[in-house]
Amino acid sequence: MAATIGSQAHVWTGPERRAADQAVHDAANLPLERVGAKIFRYGLALIFLWAGLLKFTAYEAKNIEPMVSNSPIWAWAYQSLGLQGLSNVIGVIEISVGLLIVTRAFWPKASAIGSIGAVITFLITLSFMLTTPGVWEPGYGFPALSALPGQFLAKDLVLLGVSIWTAGEAWRASRRLSAR
Secondary structure (H helix, E strand, C coil), rough: EEEEEEEEEEEECCCHHHHHHHHHHHHHHHHHHHHHHHHHHHHHHHHHHHHHHHCHHHHHHHHHHHHCCCCCHHHHHHHHHHHHHHHHHHHHHHHHHHHHHHHCCCCHHHHHHHHHHHHHHHHHHHHHHHCCCCCCCCCCCCCCHHHHHHHHCCCCCHHHHHHHHHHHHHCCCCCHHCCC
């Protein structure tokens, strides 16, 4: 590929060509990536805020009972605090994580910390796939997930990825901000 720079013709080398192609690709995808990044971050925060608020209701506490009562991570708290008490604690944690995630525009480091909290949350919920009865469809076993709780928990794999991405992006932004 050749380009005219001033009055001289310039032949693009392999690295120059790749850099130019990448710049065009980046410019074309930037609006989609910006929209996607906002949906990633603020959708994740909304899930945490919404689910956290619901943890204060009796019906949501009842929904998490099979998972927390069988979890080595949460069983002790279930025994100590009771179902609604534990659900309330989880609600406070989830609301805190959601609020931290939304601070990205003005406090990226706090947003990164919130996203790390989300990573931890989803690692814990994914561990429920190993400890909660009824995750695997009776008679079929692995890999046949039941609708509830199996498929319900499996979606947390994607949310884990979103959380890792938002943590990395916010952390990078906080480093750029502190370098100024």
